[in-house]
Amino acid sequence: MRRAHAVEDVRAAEAELMARLPEGALMQRAAAGLAATCADLLGHVYGSRVVLLVGSGDNGGDALYAGARLARRGAGVTAVLLSPERVHGPGLVALRAAGGRATGDRASGERLIQQADLVLDGIVGIGGKGGLRENAAALTRAARACGVLTVAVDLPSGIDPDTGEVRGAAVRADVTVTFGTHKPGLLIDPGAHHAGTVRLVEIGIGPGPPAVEALQHADVAALLPVPAPESDKYRRGVVGVVAGSARYPGAAVLAVAGALRGGAGAVRYVGPAADDVVRRFPETLVHTGPPSKAGRVQAWVVGPGLGDTPEAHQAVQDVLRSGVPVLVDADGLALLKSLLASGSAEPAGPLLLTPHAGEAAVLLDTSRELVEASRLEHVRRLAERYRATALLKGSTTLVAHTGAPVRVNSTGTGWLGTAGSGDVLSGLAGSLLAGGLEPRDAGSVAAYLHGLAGRLAAGPTGSPITAPDIAEALPAVWIDVRS
Structure with a gap:
């Protein structure tokens, strides 16, 4: 599990640790890890050319001390000072003492960058807000x-460390070396896209409960339902799918x-696309409806391709009253x-909502642009307003x-942006709900597997895929994941 902590908690943890350490010891720990990563990336430190972009404060100090370590190993290191009057004094002294300039x-600075083997972004740290000023933006x-x-030192300059929002010019790093813990902005787009590969350097802080977390293979493997020897199809759970319409029968097929x-x-399908579903998946149990008459299920998926008819309204009302977990998507x-x-209806069981940004905007009476710009804020608002688990789809999927x-998921690929992809995700998550996972786990695990499936289907170099490719x-x- 990757865990990310809010700036306030990171600062408190750093202050508590610094009170117990000699002055400057924590910065030296960070600089040592940063320099080691840079050396690894360079391959041959001696004779390499390194440019430090140095702002004011501790972030610039980290860069200067790391630059001093590289200079002592034979690198040609030059610091470009963006605020010379407020530069970290001891760090600059250390760099010059090591032979740096x-x-x-x-x-x-721009000429040096054109000749450099590596540029180290130490412009703004976790205290930065808003985009970069023009002098810094020109260098980046x-x-x-x-x-x-x-x-990037700790995080790319110009991204919001707590949300991943980018409100102006920002660094696009190939690698980000972050200290002590991940910051939410490194895991959530658009900030995550600016961070590149993130490497964590442990410096001994303990910031407490995270604000954001990301599942990894081991976490997902531990959550996947595994049938016991005595299991049968009913003990493993039955998921009901209410989807599709005369206009969109394919949504039903893909959700199934x-x-x-x-x-x-087992899967029970309820709706007008029964013939299409059975033709493709003869193992599906089908019923014309209403859902309450279709037979027992442990979870419902409702919405993909459903349309906006009186029958659709009744179907959603029906499943909300069922008392079992309900995943609501699309229509x-x-x-x-x-x-x-x-x-007209009050949910009798847990809810999992799976909107994309446009659908989330409708649910929250706002604009798609605002949702996309502030994804973390809006997924939390969705969960609070609807007293549900909310899964906000996107390049990084958020589950609140x-x-x-x-929870943040980044296993996907841009090739997943294809018609019907979300229908497959809904069916997958609903099946995990029926298998006994809580909505937060079901949504997180489904997003993780769905993203990996998209990558696999697209191939190592990437190619167009269809929704059935993802399911297969x-x-x-x-x-x-389980191996």
């Missing part, structure tokens, strides 16, 4: 333009495809909002449940 001239653009290897590969023992989300607003750390790749990634 410093300049405050931007034009010289120069680094980007010439393709020089860029390493995901559900069949999610660990439940079902707007119907849910309408039913709750009118008082009030009172628990937000799920057994292989399930095996990979």
Whole structure:
């Protein structure tokens, strides 16, 4: 499990540790780890050319001390000082003592960057807010333009450490070396996209409960439902799928495809696309409806391709009253909002909502642009407003449940942005619900497997995929996670 902590908690933990250590010891720990990573990336330190982009404060100090360590190993190190009057004094002294140089001239800095083997971003640390100022932004653009290897100190300058929001110019790092713990902005897009590969350097802090966490293979493997020797299809759980319409029968087929590969023992389909579903998946149990008459299930999936008809309203109302966990997606989300607003239905069991940004905007009466710009804020608002677990789909999928750390998933690929991909995800998550996982775990595990399946289907170099490709790749990634 990767855990990320809010800036406030990181600062408190650092202050508590610094009170017990000699002055400057914590910065030296960070600088040692940073320099070691840079040396590893360079391969040959001696004779390499390193440029430090140095702002004021401790982030710049980390860069200066790391630069001093590299200079002592034979690297040619030059610090470009963005605020010479507020530079970290002891760090600059250490750099110069090791044979490094410093300049405050931007034009010289741009020329040095064009000749560098590595650029170290020490402009702004975890206290930074908003985008970079123009003098710093020009240097980072120069680094980007010439393709020089860029390493960020703690986090790329210009991204919000607590949310991953980018409100202006920001560094795009190839590698980020972060200290003590991950910061939420390193795991959540758009900040995560700016961070590149993240390497964690332990410095001995203990910041307490995380604000954000990300599952890894071992965590997912521990959550996957595994049938006992005496299991049968009913003991493994039955998931009900209410999806599809005359206009969108494929949504039903794709949701069932995901559900069949999610660990439940059986899938009950309710809706007008029964012929299409059985033709593709003859093992599916089908019923014309209503859901309450279809037979017992341990969880419902409702909404993909459902449309906005009186029958669709009734179906959503029916499953909300069932008392079992309900996953609501796609068309079902707007119907849910309408039913709750009118008082026509009150969920009798746990809810898992799986919107994309546009659907989330409708649920929260805001704009898609605001949701995409502040994903962490809005997924938390969804969970609170609807008293549900909310899964906000995107390049990094977020899963929020009030009172628990937000889960972040980044296993996906841009090739997952294809018609029907979300229907497969809904069926998969619903099947995990029926198999006994809590909504937060079901959503997190489904997003993880779905992302891996998209990667596998797209291949190592990436190629266009379809939603059925994703469903068909799920057994292989399930095996990979458990192996």
